[in-house]
Amino acid sequence: MAGETVRMGGCACGAVRYEVEGEPYQSGLCHCTKCRKLTGSIFSATANWRRSKFKMDGEISTFDKRSFCPICGSRLFFIFDDAVEVFLGTLDPAPNDIRPMVEVWTVRREPWLPAVPDVRLYDENEVAPSDG
Numbered sequence: 001m002a003g004e005t006v007r008m009g010g011c012a013c014g015a016v017r018y019e020v021e022g023e024p025y026q027s028g029l030c031h032c033t034k035c036r037k038l039t040g041s042i043f044s045a046t047a048n049w050r051r052s053k054f055k056m057d058g059e060i061s062t063f064d065k066r067s068f069c070p071i072c073g074s075r076l077f078f079i080f081d082d083a084v085e086v087f088l089g090t091l092d093p094a095p096n097d098i099r100p101m102v103e104v105w106t107v108r109r110e111p112w113l114p115a116v117p118d119v120r121l122y123d124e125n126e127v128a129p130s131d132g
Contacts, residue, residue, distance in 0.1 A: 009091040011074035016058035018076070020049045020086060027088075028102035028126075029116065031109045038066065038075065042110050045088040046078075047098050054084040102126055 010017040024047035035044035061070040068075045078085040088098055103115060104122045115121060 007091050007096065009076075009086065010058075011069035011072050011076060011090065013069060013072035013074070015071045016056065016060055016069045016074070016076060018054065018056040018086075020084070021053040022049070024049050024086075024098060026101060027098050028100045028104060028119070030104045031107075032105040032125075033108065035105075036108075039087070042113065045100070046085045047088055048083050048085045051080070051082055051084055 004022045006019055006021050008017065008019045027045075027047035029043050029045050031043045036042060038044065059070060060067040060076065062068075062079070065078050065080065066075060067077050067079055074090065075087055076090050077087060088096060091098075100116050100119050102120045102122065103109075104126050105124055106115065106121050107123045109115070120126075
């Protein structure tokens with residue numbers, strides 16, 4: 001679509017490059033144990049786009065849907081059937097102006113780290129609205 005924002009990103013060594021078109025349909029911070037281990041940090045910051053809005057160049061390695069550069073080891077994104085979840089720190093340039101919409105696993109947020117104002121907070125995983 002003409003006029004849609006295109007963001008580019010990639011790994012630390014430049015062997016893997018990607019782009020996402022338009023705005024993400026979801027973005028957030030996660031403080032769960034798995035994200036802590038995965039990022040080596042106290043939370044992960046990600047955003048989700050539909051697969052049709054995602055393009056990639058280069059070779060990736062994947063473990064449990066988590067994709068990373070086999071050369072430098074940069075963790076890049078999760079690839080799902082219909083979506084991709086991008087680690088925001090891999091976008092060029094910083095800052096990228098993508099604000100979190102949700103914050104999950106807040107029961108594991110470090111006590112000295114304040115919540116992001118005006119985002120939906122969940123003690124654990126985000127719960128989808130019920131149909132009834």
